[in-house]
Amino acid sequence: MGRRKGRNVHGILLLDKPAGMSSNAALQRARRLLDARKAGHTGSLDPLATGMLPLCFGEATKVSGFLLDAAKRYRVTARFGEETDTGDAEGEVTERRPVDGLDEGALADVLPRFTGEIEQVPPMYSALKHQGRRLYDLAREGQEVERKPRRVTIHELWLEAVAGVEATFEVACSKGTYVRTLIEDIGRALGPGAHVSALRRTALGPYRDPNAMVSLQALEEAAESAGAEALEAYLAPVESALASWPDVHLSADVAFYLRQGQPVWVPKAPTAGWVRLFGEGERFLGMGNVLSDGRIAPKRLLVR
Known part of the structure; x- marks a missing residue:
């Protein structure tokens, strides 16, 4: 099979799922509107149900499992x-x-x-x-x-x-x-x-503002008037899914070694648990975990 067609779109769409539609059908419609190559949702809502259905596009699919576990x-x-x-x-x-x-x-x-x-x-x-x-x-x-x-x-x-x-x-x-x-x-x-x-x-999870949701109708109208690229304005950044995690900021040298898969030492880093990793320019690099010796190990890094 050939590669799935579509654009490389990265981010999280807080869809207001309509009644009478399965979560997967809603995902596929939103995906087509954004012309996105890769997408997934974060736990199904029954067809009867409406409301918040976070859709993960591109590298955001790497955080979908954490949203599945959210309250x-x-x-x-x-x-x-x-x-x-x-x-x-x-x-x-x-x-x-x-x-x-x-x-x-x-x-x-x-x-x-x-x-x-x-x-x-x-x-x-x-x-x-x-x-x-x-x-x-x-x-x-x-x-x-x-x-x-x-x-x-x-x-x-x-x-x-x-x-x-x-x-x-x-x-x-x-x-x-x-x-x-x-x-x-x-x-x-x-x-x-x-x-x-x-x-x-x-x-x-971290998404508690019902006004942040967007309907399929609004997406369709925006796509028709301004094209698929305009819909990226509705996407929340990938790291927003992990808002409760502490941040770890890395220098360019340390980030280089971490991106090679190596655990790194970071001054004043948390002593346990999951962390959000940022490089220079506040660029989100991915997710890490604090090892027993205090080093930060890369777990799921973004590629884009």
Whole structure:
């Protein structure tokens, strides 16, 4: 196969994913608009979900794994009285129970059970694998297999509003959390059951400003009026994904040896953990790790 066509584009696009579209479809559309050679996303949003989907282009794909591990924040609306096979409004209703109006006090009493470190059983409609096959493929064939509970952390969970049989919550959670499962478990604890009727991701890792997101429509309009190159103005720098890491600045000589793969000594460097590496002119070089003897070892360096 020949090389993939496209431009060398480097950076992170905070896409506001629309409802009704898979994360991969959104990625491919944005990639075509930027005419980018290389791209990847940082963890899927369900088709029903909207909101923050960081897309990594070019050398930014080297930081996508760190964003996958980042904490996330959602606004989720739950519809009580119905459970579905997918845990959201995309699925078929499997159970109905009466709801005589949601009791805000009862909801407030239930929520502390789901705050902090909790256990979740992953849903069948998920991308996890069982014996080499995706669970959602097995679910579509009518199969259900045993899933082991996983520990996740709900950092914050509070009730925002109640309207009829629906309630809206704000959720801040660790990686690996299934918001659909969280809502199902809250619904069962309350009694009538529940499923997700709307879901929006508002923050991921260091990206906490919902106003920083850009829609596909805005990208399409900008591309049509000014061309693919103009869309690079929407890209955040690669190093922005690692904003919580300490910075290490290298002289030209030290940077030369580090780029050859050699650990280097840097005065007043951090004594442990991951670091962001910068060369002359504040040029971001990549990611490093502090060795036990205090030297900085290159781990993932950018090439551009």
